[in-house]
Amino acid sequence: MWVIIVYDINEKRVAKVLKYLRRYLNWIQNSVFEGELTYAELKKVKSGLKRLMNTQEDSVIIFSSSLSNDYKKEIIGLDKAKETQIL
Template sequence: MPYVVAVYDVAVERNARALRLFRRYLAHVQNSVFEGELSPAQLAELEAAAAALVAEGDSVVVYAMRTAAYHERRVIGAEKGSPSPFL
């Protein structure tokens, strides 16, 4: 399953909807930054929903790695979230 890091920058009026959308699929690790493993189908769903959400001037960036084994995560400073979707 792909390991995904996704970030968004949307207008204030769409921020709450974007936050809810990304939290459904990924772990919220910092402000508008999310990460976790998704199936290819889940990734396609997330990208389609994000495309429907964004308007002019908004952006969503999705980094998809083949597996979690190919990423290394380093935090400098305070850990603001957890890469685990479980509390």
């Protein structure tokens, strides 16, 4: 399934969340990840995020669709995802 994750995490925890999500998805912009995950992988990602975040302060939004081939992305301005591919 195609997944987009957007997060608003306290700066004390944001580096850990960023590092964690990079293991599973493509970092496309500050606080935004996208990519293909299986149902089991998504379940694992959710579980890991819950351990890293404080649910009283932090927020994570997950968009998912089984129609990844019908997904359209348009970038206006700097494509930050291309910058991270150099790493």
